[in-house]
Amino acid sequence: MTDANETFPLLGDVREGQAALGSKAAALNDLSALGFRVPPGFVVTAEACDRRGRILADALQDAADRIGPGPFAVRSSAAAEDLPGSSYAGLYETFLNVPRDDLEDAIRRCLASAAHDRVAAYESARGRSGPAQPAASAMAALVQQMVHPMAAGVAFTANPLTGDRDETIITAMQGLGESLVAGEAVGEQWIVRDQDAVCTKNTGTLTPAQALEVSELARRVAAHAGVPQDIEWAIDTDGVLFLLQARPMTALPEAVEWMAPGRGLWSRNFRLGEWLPDPMTPLFEDWLLPRIEAGYLDGMQADVRVRVPFRYTSVNGWYYNAPPVPSARLLARVILDGRGRAPWLLFNALIRVSTNPAAAHRAVLHGLELRWRNHLLPNYRQLVRKAEQEVDSASPARLVELVDAVCNQAGIYLWSLSIVGGSAWKMESALARFWQKHLAGPLHGTASGETGHQVLLRGLPGTAPAQVSHAVYSLDWYHPTAGESSPGHRRIGQLPVTGKAAALSAQRSDAEAAARKALKDQPRVLARFNALLEVAQHYAVLREEQSRDLTLGWPLLRICARRLGEQLVDTGVIENAADLHFLKLSEVTGRSAGTRPPAASRRDAWQQRRRLAAPLTLGEPARFIGDPIARAVEAVRSSPGLPDGAIVGHPASTGRVTGIVRVMSGTDDFDTFLEGEVLVAKSTAPAWTPLFARAAAVVTDGGTLAAHASLVAREFGIPAVVGTGDATLRLRTGQRVTVDGGAGVVVPIQADL
Helix, strand or coil, rough: CHHHHHHCCCCCCCCCHHHHHHHHHHHHHHHHHHHCCCCCCCECCCEEEEECECCHHHHHHHHHHHHCCCEEEEEEECCCCCCCEECCCCCCCCCCEHHHHHHHHHHHHHHHHHCCHHHHHHHHHHHHHHCCCCCCEEEEEEECCCEEEEEEEECCCCCCCCCCCCCEEEEEEEEECCCHHCCCCCCCCEEEECCCEEEEEEECCHHHHHHHHHHHHHHHHHHCCCCCCCEEEECCCCCCCEEEEEEEEECCCCCCCCCCCCCCCCEECHHHHHCCCCCCHHHHHHHHHCCCCCHHHHHHHHCCCCCCCCCEEEEECEEEEEECCCCCCCCCCCCCHHHHHHHHHHHHHHHHHHCCCHHHHHHHHHHHHHHHHHHHHHHHHHHHHHHHHHHCCCCCCHHHHHHHHHHHHHHHHHHHHHHHHHHHHHHHHHHHHHHHHCCCCCCCHHHHHHHHHHHHHHCCCCCCCCCCCCCCCCCCCCCCCCCCCCCCCCHHHHHCCCCCHHHHHHHHHHHHHHHHHEEEEEEEEHHHHHHHHHHHHHHHHHHHHHHHCCCCCCCHHHHHHHHHHHHHHHCCCCCCHHHHHHHCCCHCCCCCCCCCCCCHHHHHHHHHHHHCCCCCCCCCCCCCCEEEEHHHHHEEEEHHCCCCEEECCCEECCCCEEEEECCCCCHHHHHCCHHHCCCCCCCHHHHHHHEEEEEEEEEECHHHHHHHHHHHHHHHCCCCCCCCCHHHHHCCCEEEEEEECCCEEEEEEEHHH
């Protein structure tokens, strides 16, 4: 090496004694030696200055000659900087576009920034919370040839908010990226996963191909380092990508694994999944959910005299369930039991719903409907009324009993709802098959023919938006009901609803008339149509009625929670009443003795889990209804010609519209929703129904063809795409999209990307 190179070592040339380079320069030295495209540079170590702090001017000029004509970038490279436990981000001085004549002064000022008060304050604070690190004053300066970027920014090889190691998060801006790094600008934002680059905030800086290139660079750096990395990068005016800096990510949440909890396919979509759009709070998971599930089995026992429990569990706080796996002994009992109302009759009726809905209704389903209307619903209402009269004066033990009773009754009600809901879905499917076989051809080219069978279920009496106070965003009692007020927000029940009912009813009447006219010369087929239409419309209304009242007891549950929380505050168990939701049942009842429950840390963990993109399914698919849905979605995903950024889900309600996105995270967002917007949500429970009357289309992360969003969207005649997995993460409020409910595809308008 020359004298200049010995004094100011070039990046990529140092093999020994890297400690003197500082962490930043040492990392870039290694990466440059490995072939990463790092701007040429050299390092000015503390030893390169004489005792009076003077930099050896001749050697400095020689080193500058070796890396380029300038201008230069001068950055810090301290021994303690850019380590896994301490980033020192933004504490030292950086100088850009430094001309050769000012290089010595810039280096001197960079080295002097190690003595800034902000550095001392950072080290003092860090020292109180962790082990001591190397002294920041052991600092070198990194000098590099300036890259003249058309774009620059940062990239994280794990999501800083969720800890997801499969995502690369990129922020970019045109020109120099220093204001981005300093937090003075937001810039363009990309999420890259599995070679799919999605722009979530667009400023026209990067193309999808460039975002993928940045992601690939960041992931190569992380693979070399063995830990998630935070890199700075720049693309010059010739389109060449440079690595400017690389350091381990700090304060990163623990890696999250999504492992199937058992055999088979575990789904977030089915049963209670669409009623639980967020991770469950600890007390709901530990107490209310098991009580509801037990009530469900009580309802099954009453009708079928067997108990076949659904498998359900929590994965990273999120609800997942799988189909039951009954034993051979249990199946034999179901088949052979002939006492009273034989279980086999119910199972046979449910099978016949698809082939002869009217017969199934007469044989069994009508009797179940009468049981619900004459017994289950009145009993539920009576239980809630009586409990409301004593809740204010109830002891803690009595409050626990009231919660148990309401949840058990809700579970029994849920069993009835599952029978009616499943039957309604099968009847609609039968209506769709009939339409395709007998009416699609004759009505082709007409207004009714364009909408298909779905128009026959629109605007039915009893399916208009219900503004009931007990409607919920989530079954988890942590969330408010529709009748509760939030500061600064209107109640859900106060939201205005447009008058779509008359128009939808007219569309339905016209379609019925057109269908009957098309079948008038086929009296037997017409009779089948009339019978099928009658039961399909009846069960569509019945399903809405039952769904609406499943949560009759939730306002009471919320009162019980508040009272229990207040009592636990009085006894010093928790600091505020809302912390109740982050306890376990044994901590509520006093059966768990010892230290104060860690409610605050559990709340923080729950908030962290809310940011996770929970997969729709875990495990291997079983041979049931989920398979055709999964195959259909995969077929669309793999079809050629999908535009960049297209979001694929399951087609749930036909139609095609272009509109403005409104991403909704919960009830507090309801009053922000504007007429004609595209509603985007994780899932939609009945509390969301008033919004459907004002929405242009609906897109959800979860859901199936039988989900609430699908059913209500079809009734309101608006396009819907469900089961997208991550639409709430990939779309943003204000973005324009085209929703094709028939194809199951959501396409962002490129000009808005």
